[in-house]
Amino acid sequence: MTPEWRQTYSGVVHPWLCDAMGHMTTRFYLAMFDDASYHYLRHIGANAEKDHAAGIGWADIRQELDYVAEIGAGALTEVWSRPVRIGNKSMQFENELRNADTGEVSAKCLTTTVRFDLKARKGTVVEDAIRARIETWLNPQK
Numbered sequence: 001m002t003p004e005w006r007q008t009y010s011g012v013v014h015p016w017l018c019d020a021m022g023h024m025t026t027r028f029y030l031a032m033f034d035d036a037s038y039h040y041l042r043h044i045g046a047n048a049e050k051d052h053a054a055g056i057g058w059a060d061i062r063q064e065l066d067y068v069a070e071i072g073a074g075a076l077t078e079v080w081s082r083p084v085r086i087g088n089k090s091m092q093f094e095n096e097l098r099n100a101d102t103g104e105v106s107a108k109c110l111t112t113t114v115r116f117d118l119k120a121r122k123g124t125v126v127e128d129a130i131r132a133r134i135e136t137w138l139n140p141q142k
Contacts, residue, residue, distance in 0.1 A: 003137045006043050009036035009079035010100065013071055023070040024106075030065065033095050033109040036079035040093060043081075045130045056124060059116040061090070066108045069099075076100035086134040089123040090114045 009032055019025035038048060041058060051057055071077065078100045084092040095109040117124040 003082040003084075003140070005080040005082045005096070006040070007078055008039040008043065008081040008095070009033075009077070011035075011077045013073055013075045013077060015073040018073050023072050024075075026065075026067070029067070029097060029107050030063070030109075032077060032079055032097055033063070033065075033107075033111070034060075036081055036095055037093075037111060037113070040081040040095075044083075044091075045127075045133050052118075055118045057116045057118055058113045059123075060111055060113045062110075062112040064110040068105050068107055071097070071099055071106040077106070083134045083137050084110065086126065086131055086138065089125055091126065091134060 011032060013024045013028075017024050017028045037058075037060070041048065046058070048057075076099070078098050079095050080098060081093050081095045084094050090112060092110065092112045095111065096105050097107040097109070098105050114123040115126045116122070
């Protein structure tokens with residue numbers, strides 16, 4: 001059984017997000033995925049304001065994007081996310097940018113992010129509560 005997808009973003013493709021060919025240009029796909037990542041972090045139990053006050057955060061270290069289908073001006077979009085793996089200091093999650101009306105996948109983004117100590121400027125251990133939540137999602141039959 002694969003982990004459940006969770007909606008982490010919704011938006012619209014405005015005409016100014018499109019290129020000369022009439023579809024959303026590549027720079028804005030990543031912006032939508034980046035916005036979705038903040039909501040995904042909230043789903044796993046992170047709190048950006050509390051984390052920042054405590055001097056910790058998340059640093060994306062790798063993103064793999066696959067463009068699957070064109071999406072044009074006026075389209076309503078959603079990003080859906082799910083965990084792929086959890087490590088000691090990092091995690092990986094998968095995102096799909098979908099056309100909200102048709103469900104068609106427009107792009108996929110696999111993100112690897114590291115729990116990050118903002119003062120030391122290096123990775124730090126992922127908290128037990130966050131790890132436990134992700135492990136439950138990865139292994140729902142347990």
